[in-house]
Amino acid sequence: MAKQHIWEAQTEIELGEYRPVELTLDRCIKCNICVSACPVTAVTDLFPGPKYEGPQGGRFRQKRQETPDHSVDYCSGCRVCNMVCPTGVRIAEINARARADIVAQGKQLLLGRLRNNLLARPELLGKVGQPLAPLANVALHGKLGSWLAEKTLGIAQNAPLPSFSRQKFSGWLKGHPTPTNAARKVVYFHGCSTEYYEPRVGKAAVQVLEANGFEVLVPPQNCCGLPLLSNGEFVAARAYHQSNIDHLLDYVKSGYVIVGTSTSCTLTLKEEAPELLDFYSEEAQLLATNTYDMNEFLLLLHDEGELRTDGLRPIPLTLPYHPPCQYRAHRIGRPAVELLDLIPELKIIESHVACCGVAGTYGYKSEKYEIAMAVGRPLFDFIHKTNAPFSVCDSETCRWQITHATNLPSVHPVELLAFAYGYAAEAPLLFLLPY
């Protein structure tokens, strides 16, 4: 492999051979380790467990036959099962595809499907709701609106839905001057959460990259489609993924890699969309090979000695950090912890709790809200015990769930890094730092 800088895209790749994930079910030795680790099975009878749903149920799923069991819908996709399986069964992915079969067979109740589709289109919701931000927030979060949403659509009354931001990330970007002497360029994939709900994360990402000599390119892009994948809406998800490939591939071919702050978006581009959809075109593989999680990218930069580590502003705080479940699928360890270690005086206490519970759109649904809160309870207790003013987590839906349950703000690691690099913090971090 030719020695390259991490910010240089690999344009010549060896195409991999991929086989459907269901084939891994034959590796199951019925050891039950997955069941012992599953955080959903631990709190509810409605989910018999990963072994039952994945490799066992998989043997009974045939394309033209009625799906044997709908309990697979209660799988949250947290992937603890995958991580602890000794033989490499891809349980979470098998379950995800089983959900899609239920949808494709028309076995999903209409109202449920409507609800899922609404929740699964944050970009659409954003496009419609964000321009009317204050009004839309009242409608979404007000008592009447949320009660109606539960009664008619099955969206939990207390669902930790985010608020629309007054200004979109792309709006801020328009007014942001391009650095004039940037030696390198990188593409930033912002995702729906940054664009419509938390543009401050995108701002921090741009600042951190610029502080390291990058010009940040933000080409047109669309929702990665993960919520659609999680809800079994594979036809729509495929269209979204192809669209992103069309938007981004020229940049890759011009030599630029893609970096994202949303662990779910980057996972979708790297692996989840190709794997769940059997979408392994050369272009899809090229995009995947050149997509990085922000923390992953910064650490690889650090490995090359190219990460700016001098003159960082100290953050004299002890903060709880929760690695989001998507990092399990990324399989790169817990890069945020290593990265935040570089900030002087900052002490991170890692959560060893399996899952915050929300699992994307899972915890928003009225039939799953209580399960999600039960799954996340050990995490909320852990955060309270640290007595910290806020928590740190890379995934947006986790942050919203954690804030909802703990009443404490939650920030992305990149926001701490931007502050350490000397940039002004934004709310909520602005009000929480000791100076």
Next chain:
Amino acid sequence: MVMMNDSVLVIGAGLAGLTAAWQTAVSGKKTRLIAKGWGVTHWHAGCVDVLGFYKQQLVSSPVAAIGQLTADYPQHPYALTGIETVAEALAALQALCAEAGYPLHGSLERNWLLPTAVGTLRPTCLAPETMIAGDLRLDTPMLIVGFQHFGDFYAQMAADNLVAQGVLARGVMLDLPELAGRRVLTPVILAQLMEQPAFRAEVGRAVQPHVGEAARVGFPAVLGLQQAMAVKADLEGQLARPIFEIPILPPSVPGMRLHHILWHAIERAGGRVQEGMLVVGAEMEGGQVTAVYTEAAARQRSHRFDQYILATGGLLGGGLVTNFEGGVREVIFDLPVAGPSSRLEWFQQEFVTAMGHPIYRAGLEVDENLQPVAENGRPLYNNLYAAGSTLAHCDVIRERSLEGVALVTGYKVGRLVVGDS
């Protein structure tokens, strides 16, 4: 990745890997343990079998039998490590578990003889306090309790088989309202229930009428994950007699307890454990291992360390794989494997044979420093060590030495890497 100085990468999270990582971490070495998943810790009985059978005889005194074993088989892992290391490793684990409030009892002088879930007798060297009241060297009568809605343990079958061997035992299956309504009942869920006082009270009330003449009461090994000793004390208080647990089908709650204790010890000492990391390649240069690669989404992740410890579990753990032609391959470094030279020599004629099957003695050839060696007896890579079931010249299932070999070789490798000889 930046080369980490004075650092150790352990591959495999079985007892050998966890023990090695624990030893290097507490000694101040920057330690990372990577594993494709959990394994043996979640299956084994939660005891430490040092040597249960030798020459088809039940071993009552491990220290005596090990002396014979190492004389007859000078390549056995116990021969390579020496009996002092065996004792040291056991003592270290006992100290760690005692500190964690979960004492393991026993010594090399005598094996325990404990009942199994099917009513046979198993020898073991170290057993948790939650199991030892079941010792069958005592002949006091026992009641064995199961739960009707829990399909992984049949108290009456265990009792009947024990009776057939002259043990005074009776079995009963309890019908508990708390369990009746549940669709999913696993050992872990039961263990969590056992940590709730209300459930324990229900159990105690249900057992009481059946106790009769029994001097001790046995349960399936679900007596709590974090608070096993407290659960035991409570039940003993309710029943006014000693209680004990009997290991059952996986997942093994007692095994998970040991896993947690070792995992916590590693992390507390500054080490890091990362599961879900499957090693797919390694880089070697100039007689050294320079990197190991794990599978990540859309790429591979490199791990560059000073020293590497291979504890991938042999045929059981997947560190060794076989093929139809009779080949046995070590999957990460392609190290030479000692074992039968042809497929025809893998097995004895009889399926159940006291002799054991040669294929299960296959594994990595190592020197007395537990470093994999070439044919000339020299280490292949001067910063690579191996521990656990991946080693050749032992049949850990037949000998009932799985935990012993893992613990002792893991401990020894850990000490060697740190610089203690």
